[in-house]
Amino acid sequence: MEIYKWCAHFLVGILVGTIAFLMAWTEEYMMATKSEFTNTILQDGGSVWVAWLYWGSFSVICALIATLLTVYIGPGANGSGVAEIMGMLNGVNYQGCIRMDTLFVKIVGVVLAVVGCLCVGKEGPLAHIGAIIGVMVIYAPLDGFKCFQNDCDKRTFIAAGASAGVSAAFGAPIGGSLFAYEVSKPTTFWSFSMLWRIFFCSGISTFTLSIFTALKTGAPVTLSDSGILKFGKLTQVTSEVTDLPAALIIGAISGCLGALFIFVNTKMGLLRKKLITKPWMKILETCFFSLGTASSFLFVTAAVDNCVTIPTDIEEEYINFTCTPEQYSPLGTLFFNTEGGTIRTLMAVELPLTGVEAGLFFLTWYIFFITTYGCHVPSGLFLPGIIIGCALGQLYGIFIQVMFPNSEI
Numbered sequence: 001m002e003i004y005k006w007c008a009h010f011l012v013g014i015l016v017g018t019i020a021f022l023m024a025w026t027e028e029y030m031m032a033t034k035s036e037f038t039n040t041i042l043q044d045g046g047s048v049w050v051a052w053l054y055w056g057s058f059s060v061i062c063a064l065i066a067t068l069l070t071v072y073i074g075p076g077a078n079g080s081g082v083a084e085i086m087g088m089l090n091g092v093n094y095q096g097c098i099r100m101d102t103l104f105v106k107i108v109g110v111v112l113a114v115v116g117c118l119c120v121g122k123e124g125p126l127a128h129i130g131a132i133i134g135v136m137v138i139y140a141p142l143d144g145f146k147c148f149q150n151d152c153d154k155r156t157f158i159a160a161g162a163s164a165g166v167s168a169a170f171g172a173p174i175g176g177s178l179f180a181y182e183v184s185k186p187t188t189f190w191s192f193s194m195l196w197r198i199f200f201c202s203g204i205s206t207f208t209l210s211i212f213t214a215l216k217t218g219a220p221v222t223l224s225d226s227g228i229l230k231f232g233k234l235t236q237v238t239s240e241v242t243d244l245p246a247a248l249i250i251g252a253i254s255g256c257l258g259a260l261f262i263f264v265n266t267k268m269g270l271l272r273k274k275l276i277t278k279p280w281m282k283i284l285e286t287c288f289f290s291l292g293t294a295s296s297f298l299f300v301t302a303a304v305d306n307c308v309t310i311p312t313d314i315e316e317e318y319i320n321f322t323c324t325p326e327q328y329s330p331l332g333t334l335f336f337n338t339e340g341g342t343i344r345t346l347m348a349v350e351l352p353l354t355g356v357e358a359g360l361f362f363l364t365w366y367i368f369f370i371t372t373y374g375c376h377v378p379s380g381l382f383l384p385g386i387i388i389g390c391a392l393g394q395l396y397g398i399f400i401q402v403m404f405p406n407s408e409i
Contacts, residue, residue, distance in 0.1 A: 004144040009201040012137050012157065013164050016130045017208025020168035023111050023122060025216065028338055030115045034058045035319060035336040038298075042322050048302050056294045063116030063290035064283065066109040066377045071279045074105030080380045081106065081128025082183065085162050088131075089155055089184045098158075103132040110378035114339060117294040118286070119369040121339060124380025126165035127179070130205075134161025159184055160198045164205035169382070171209075173202035250396055254389055257366065264370045272374055282376040289372045296364050297335040304331050304360065308352050317341070331357045335364075339383040346390040355398045362391035 034055065041051045070078050076096030084097045096102060106129050110122040134157035138148040148157065159180040167176030177199045184190060276282055307323035308330055318328035319336045330351045334342050345351065353361075369384045 001144075001147060005148070005197060006200070008137050008145055008148065008157065009160055009197045010204055011140075012130070012134050012161050013201040013204025014208050015133050015137070016126075016161060016164040017168050017205040018212065019107060019129060019133070020126060020165070020205070021209050021212040021216075023107060023126075024340075027111050027114055027122070028341075030062070030111070031338045031341075034115065038336065039319055039321065039332075043320055043325070048298070048322075052295060052298050055298055056291050059115070059117040059290050059294035060287050061116075062112040063118055063286050063377070066112035066116060067283050067286035067375070069105045069109050069112075070376050070378065071282055074099070074102045074109070076102040077105035077109055077125075077128075077378045078376055079374075079378070080124035081131070081378075082124055085128060085131050085158065086183045088158055097128075098132050098135050100132075100136070103129060103136070106132070106378045110380070113377040113379055116290045117297065118290055118375065118377065118379065119293060119365060119372045119384050120375075120377070120379030120381075121383030121385075122378075122380055123166075123169035123382040125378045126169045126380075127162040128165070130161035130163070130165030130168075131158045132161065134158050134164075155184075156194055156197075159190075159194075160201045163198050163202045167202035168205045168209045171206055173199055173206050176202040176205075246396060246400075250389075250392060253392060257388070257392075258385075261370045265373055268371060269374050286375045286377055289368065289375055293368045293372065296368070300360050300364055301329060301332045301335050304329075304357055306330060306354065306357060331361060334361055339387060343383065343386055343390055346387070346394065351394075353394060353398070355395070355402070358391060358394045358398055362388065362395060365391060 038051045038055045041054060042048070074096070076084075076094070076099060081097070084094045087094055088097060106125055110120075110125045113120055114122050135154055138145045138153065138157055148154070162183070163176040163180035165176070166179045167173045170176070177195065180198055181190065181195070272285075276285055301321055305322060306329060307327040310318055310326060310328050317333075317337075319332040320327065321329035321332035321336075323329055330353050333345060333351070337345060365384065366388050369388065373379060373381065373384075
């Protein structure tokens with residue numbers, strides 16, 4: 001029976017890693033298609049309004065499909081699913097949380113929501129996706145897995161799947177295992193042997209994702225940067241004592257922003273519960289935020305219209321927007337990218353952002369983030385929070401450069 005447990009965890013890891021790769025590849029392909037065609041319209045001398053018509057229509061259609069799937073096919077896929085997993089691991093049975101239709105809507109819906117310009121992430125829902133796969137595996141038509149079809153073992157595989165999903169998202173098997181343990185507290189079904197199996201499942205998930213990523217890019221298989229979220233090649237800089245005030249200030253401001261998010265989002269949730277009571281209202285709300293966000297991304301970039309010469313020593317994809325082919329738009333490169341690509345660009349590339357550009361990027365993302373989260377689509381919080389934190393760090397760095405021109409920040 002023990003060998004069947006290890007085999008089941010191995011299978012969960014492979015499936016979660018494969019689905020995580022397919023989700024990331026689909027998002028990148030759809031975002032590249034949308035951004036490149038919009039960029040082509042502008043480069044060929046087309047009007048910003050024509051570009052907006054394509055960019056906005058593409059976004060709204062994706063968001064519309066995502067919310068239609070969620071409202072009518074898989075209501076259990078709404079949100080991130082992390083709270084539901086916590087409940088199930090602690091003995092609460094949520095209707096519709098672990099179902100095949102929920103899995104389908106979660107996978108398809110979260111990708112379409114992100115491509116639809118909604119300020120939500122897909123890394124949180126990967127934990128829910130992994131949890132469903134964990135239960136799905138033990139109900140596979142294999143005689144050796146039938147003995148696991150009980151409440152105790154089912155919780156174990158929910159924890160393993162959630163851990164594998166988080167591990168694939170961030171390339172962190174240890175972090176994924178600790179995440180599953182944290183959300184399982186204070187249950188008593190954890191054991192030392194179970195912890196090893198969950199870590200094994202998380203490692204297989206990360207390794208599977210790394211293999212598929214290597215096959216796609218032609219690069220060698222590596223575990224050093226194997227998650228969906230990649231930070232790029234960060235410059236190694238020795239931290240000094242003078243960096244401590246920056247950490248304290250940015251941390252304090254981020255805490256205040258987080259508190260404001262909770263306050264606003266709670267009020268928004270109460271309003272949604274009171275006012276948005278019919279399916280068509282939920283669909284209309286999602287489309288409204290999709291069009292509003294897409295329009296803001298485009299018109300804010302067009303309003304700034306800052307062009308910078310493309311550097312030759314950095315291999316990154318830049319968005320020209322209305323600039324010449326030899327130049328790129330720093331703000332357009334951030335807005336017209338995948339969420340992971342935006343984080344990678346902010347952290348690994350020295351973008352020549354002005355204070356106005358950094359401020360507009362921060363405000364646009366933060367305003368739509370605190371109001372959009374709660375729409376009736378599969379959605380997560382991790383990546384939007386990281387993007388906003390990166391933008392805040394950029395603002396702080398620009399402020400220090402203005403106040404102290406001789407500083408090395």
